[in-house]
Amino acid sequence: MGYRVPFVNPAVSYRLIKNEIDAAYADVMSRGDLIDRGHLKRFEQCLADFVGCRYAVGVNSGYDALHLSLRAAGVGPGHEVIVPAHTFVATASAVVNVGATPVLVDVGGDFNIDCDRVEEAISERTRAILPVHLSGWMADMPRIMEIADRHGLVVIEDACQSLGSSVEGKRAGSWGVTGCWSFYPFKILGGYGDGGAITTDDPEIALKARRMRFNGEDRETGEYHHHGFTCLLDNLQAAFLDVKLRHLPRWIERRKQIAELYRASLREIDDLLLPHYERPGFDHVYQNYTVRSGRESAFSEYLSTNGVEVLTQFRKPYYRHEALGLEDRGFPETEALSREVCSLPMYPELEDEDVLFVIETVRAFYGLS
Numbered sequence: 001m002g003y004r005v006p007f008v009n010p011a012v013s014y015r016l017i018k019n020e021i022d023a024a025y026a027d028v029m030s031r032g033d034l035i036d037r038g039h040l041k042r043f044e045q046c047l048a049d050f051v052g053c054r055y056a057v058g059v060n061s062g063y064d065a066l067h068l069s070l071r072a073a074g075v076g077p078g079h080e081v082i083v084p085a086h087t088f089v090a091t092a093s094a095v096v097n098v099g100a101t102p103v104l105v106d107v108g109g110d111f112n113i114d115c116d117r118v119e120e121a122i123s124e125r126t127r128a129i130l131p132v133h134l135s136g137w138m139a140d141m142p143r144i145m146e147i148a149d150r151h152g153l154v155v156i157e158d159a160c161q162s163l164g165s166s167v168e169g170k171r172a173g174s175w176g177v178t179g180c181w182s183f184y185p186f187k188i189l190g191g192y193g194d195g196g197a198i199t200t201d202d203p204e205i206a207l208k209a210r211r212m213r214f215n216g217e218d219r220e221t222g223e224y225h226h227h228g229f230t231c232l233l234d235n236l237q238a239a240f241l242d243v244k245l246r247h248l249p250r251w252i253e254r255r256k257q258i259a260e261l262y263r264a265s266l267r268e269i270d271d272l273l274l275p276h277y278e279r280p281g282f283d284h285v286y287q288n289y290t291v292r293s294g295r296e297s298a299f300s301e302y303l304s305t306n307g308v309e310v311l312t313q314f315r316k317p318y319y320r321h322e323a324l325g326l327e328d329r330g331f332p333e334t335e336a337l338s339r340e341v342c343s344l345p346m347y348p349e350l351e352d353e354d355v356l357f358v359i360e361t362v363r364a365f366y367g368l369s
């Protein structure tokens with residue numbers, strides 16, 4: 001179905017920066033620089049600078065960033081890793097695929113891990129906490145770092161949805177031993193295919209990740225240090241991402257403007273919970289604008305059938321998929337929000353008139369003009 005306002009619009013986004021993207025493509029292709037070349041190194045440096053870390057290591061996806069981070073931090077069989085019950089499944093899958101056990105913890109009203117529940121999930125086997133910064137809003141990192149320090153745990157940040165967000169001026173991905181990034185096309189910094197990265201201040205972790213992404217090989221010496229993987233960020237994707245990263249601060253400002261437009265016209269609707277959390281020091285970059293409606297799927301279905309494409313991730317929490325074999329310890333907040341979530345269109349290329357159309361459609365559902 002064609003929507004009056006689609007959830008994302010990659011073609012418009014490309015049109016607006018076509019000259020720069022096409023120039024990057026021509027540069028890579030005419031040099032024949034495809035694998036592990038200058039564009040990748042340059043993008044890694046720019047990403048590290050943006051996040052506020054010493055190193056960035058480009059990989060194939062956000063999943064790979066999580067997977068390699070866990071391995072580089074020494075997480076493996078016999079270990080437990082604390083993860084939120086509400087996240088994309090890849091967060092938990094990375095833990096399972098290194099042979100460790102994810103221990104799920106419910107989230108709070110901001111969709112992020114509930115720090116009051118983290119300590120009760122810690123056992124003598126716990127090795128790491130893997131908080132997720134969902135939708136552009138960071139988990140309570142000062143508190144998580146304090147808990148981790150007290151218990152001697154590693155922190156790996158799943159920052160795949162929150163590039164540019166910060167707490168007390170310190171950006172997502174610069175708090176834990178690593179920050180994990182996804183450049184899946186519809187992320188806040190999206191490539192034209194899969195992509196990801198690890199950011200870290202730790203030279204050993206960066207070195208291990210660099211080797212693991214290239215089959216365990218040290219590219220300088222040719223020595224294989226262990227069995228590894230093939231999961232390097234393509235040089236071409238890196239060149240595109242480098243172009244887009246330069247636009248990111250301006251795009252984030254536009255996302256914030258759109259969020260304010262939504263807020264101004266929707267806040268009077270008591271049934272809707274809007275993603276404005278008002279915590280001093282926390283900066284929201286609105287990768288997603290996810291509201292909660294007490295009218296559940298009636299709300300999201302009304303928007304879809306009236307020209308507004310929305311996302312309802314996830315009506316079925318990942319731990320309820322039996323084949324994954326995860327322990328459901330009872331997560332009331334995750335259960336409630338899973339019935340209620342609805343993400344409205346949110347991307348920098350949205351025109352004000354598109355935002356107004358979404359607002360009018362939401363208001364019409366609630367019988368308001």
Ligand SMILES: Cc1ncc(COP(=O)(O)O)c(C=O)c1O
Binds near residue numbers: 183
């Ligand atoms: C929170 C979170 N973690 C992990 C991932 C995995 O990223 P990718 O799809 O690049 O593997 C994603 C992206 O979809 C995500 O949103």
